[in-house]
Amino acid sequence: xxxxxWYNATTLQEAQQEVDATASSLLSGAGKGSAILxxxxxxxxxxxxxxxxxxQKVVNIRNIPGLDKIEYNSKSGLRMGANVTLSSIExxxxxKTNYKALQLAVAKAxxxxxxxxxxxxxxxxxxxxxxxxxxxxxxxxxxxxxTCFAKNGENExxxxxxxxxxxxxxxxxxxxALMAYDAIIEIAGENGQKREVPIEEFFVTPYQDVRKENxxxxxxxxxxxxxxxxxxxxxxxxxxxxxxxxxxWALADVAVVAEVSGKKCKDAKVVLGAASPVPxxxxxxxxxxxxxxxxESSAKLxxxxxxxxxxxxxxxxxxxxxxxxxxQRAIMKTV
Amino acid sequence: MENNEKLTKKGTSRRGFLKGAGxxxxxxxxxQTGVLGKDGKKTEESKTVGPDPVTIEMKVNxxxxxxxxxxxxxxxxxxxxxxxLTGTKVVCDRGSCSACTVWIDKSPVNACMxxxxxxGDREVTTVEGLAVDGxxxxxxxxxxxxxxxxCGYCTPGMIMSTAHLLEENPNPTLEDVxxxxxxxxxxxxxxxxxxxxxLAAAKKIK
Numbered sequence: 001x002x003x004x005x006w007y008n009a010t011t012l013q014e015a016q017q018e019v020d021a022t023a024s025s026l027l028s029g030a031g032k033g034s035a036i037l038x039x040x041x042x043x044x045x046x047x048x049x050x051x052x053x054x055x056q057k058v059v060n061i062r063n064i065p066g067l068d069k070i071e072y073n074s075k076s077g078l079r080m081g082a083n084v085t086l087s088s089i090e091x092x093x094x095x096k097t098n099y100k101a102l103q104l105a106v107a108k109a110x111x112x113x114x115x116x117x118x119x120x121x122x123x124x125x126x127x128x129x130x131x132x133x134x135x136x137x138x139x140x141x142x143x144x145x146x147t148c149f150a151k152n153g154e155n156e157x158x159x160x161x162x163x164x165x166x167x168x169x170x171x172x173x174x175x176x177a178l179m180a181y182d183a184i185i186e187i188a189g190e191n192g193q194k195r196e197v198p199i200e201e202f203f204v205t206p207y208q209d210v211r212k213e214n215x216x217x218x219x220x221x222x223x224x225x226x227x228x229x230x231x232x233x234x235x236x237x238x239x240x241x242x243x244x245x246x247x248x249w250a251l252a253d254v255a256v257v258a259e260v261s262g263k264k265c266k267d268a269k270v271v272l273g274a275a276s277p278v279p280x281x282x283x284x285x286x287x288x289x290x291x292x293x294x295x296e297s298s299a300k301l302x303x304x305x306x307x308x309x310x311x312x313x314x315x316x317x318x319x320x321x322x323x324x325x326x327x328q329r330a331i332m333k334t335v
Numbered sequence: 336m337e338n339n340e341k342l343t344k345k346g347t348s349r350r351g352f353l354k355g356a357g358x359x360x361x362x363x364x365x366x367q368t369g370v371l372g373k374d375g376k377k378t379e380e381s382k383t384v385g386p387d388p389v390t391i392e393m394k395v396n397x398x399x400x401x402x403x404x405x406x407x408x409x410x411x412x413x414x415x416x417x418x419x420l421t422g423t424k425v426v427c428d429r430g431s432c433s434a435c436t437v438w439i440d441k442s443p444v445n446a447c448m449x450x451x452x453x454x455g456d457r458e459v460t461t462v463e464g465l466a467v468d469g470x471x472x473x474x475x476x477x478x479x480x481x482x483x484x485x486c487g488y489c490t491p492g493m494i495m496s497t498a499h500l501l502e503e504n505p506n507p508t509l510e511d512v513x514x515x516x517x518x519x520x521x522x523x524x525x526x527x528x529x530x531x532x533x534l535a536a537a538k539k540i541k
Contacts, residue, residue: 003385003386003387003405006383006389007383008452041448041453045409046429046430046448048407049429056386058406060452060453063455111430111433111517111518112443112496112517113430113445116442116444246520247518
């Protein structure tokens, strides 16, 4: 690992003044610059250890005051500062009571140690775990090359939907739950202005720009995540299936947030993680639940519909079956 | 055993040799000032430090230690190579196996994925810091009683995870113990004994 210098930022402005690159811009060779941000720092350090990026300076934003709070209000909802750790979300009582799918997703993310270190902002900003992307020997599409090695390679953990350009899957399983709650991402720009981006617009698909996974520009910093308030009719669930019972990346994960009254389902959000290069809603599944309410047969229909557009690769057809099974289970857990 | 001990005392142990060799390359302490900012302006007192070793103070196992680290150093490297606290093991070096688990302000973290610079004024506890006045922590005793180790590489990490669990939850269920050790990999497969040892230590502490 190459040497770095270190800058401990105490304000957003200070950090923005120092930083001139992102891990992604260093990865794809797009643009110049060599000073990058780190919050929890796990993905940044991982990329550095693999030799994939070699920043000259790391600007630490983990100590910027005011970004480490979880606030809940029954009217305005949940606000999590970007430097809140996953374990503080996991243990937060307001989250446990009101945002069950988020709590389950966070509790299943990574390991207890990593949850104590990783921040929610960094969790969203981390890059894919595709092993070709993570390999210094493979200059894949995402890193500015011209091949997706996964398409005809070892693709058992890769995307089953929207995998035509790049078949990687998004790393954060927490994002699956956040999308089901229509999370809003607050981003501070270099000009001092803040913008709010709905999570569905935060992600960039490979079809839009294969070198990026999100809309963050150099110098922009995620400052908070906001979830709308919930009422007692809103039920949610999250299931992650890994290869082992202990810690693992998701083979498939699903989040369901539904407003249920009696046999009717007024509103439903169904989100699939590890299915495509970015987390995705299944509007097909959602409309079946809103039409038929939530019951065994509608859950089965919705699970089938969610996988209707699947185009599995040579070695990941099994993921389609897992998605159907866990989605059906998650839907039934909301009633 | 006796023979081995005599040999170690007479000759140079492998670790002692490595420590000695390390001294010749130990870096000098350089604090940079006047580093160029992004806009090319030379700031009077830039907070940028490194890339050469920086002297930091770190509270480890109850004592404030002064050490020179390169900003790229991980906490695991600082503990092992600078403070000779080699109980913390580095196995995967990527945060995947948790053999390097230490506590920062009582929370278990991966020392291999923490920059030493990032510890700040928080307190680090390593496996060496668990025993009090030579008296092993109940978890350490339980690991011995229940034969909860084979090769031993995962053991310090397992101990830091399970000892933390008992601080947070004195009455853990088997599932609680499994949840607390989800990140700790043991390729010898000592998990059942680790679980038994933890449950037994919980009973003993009561």
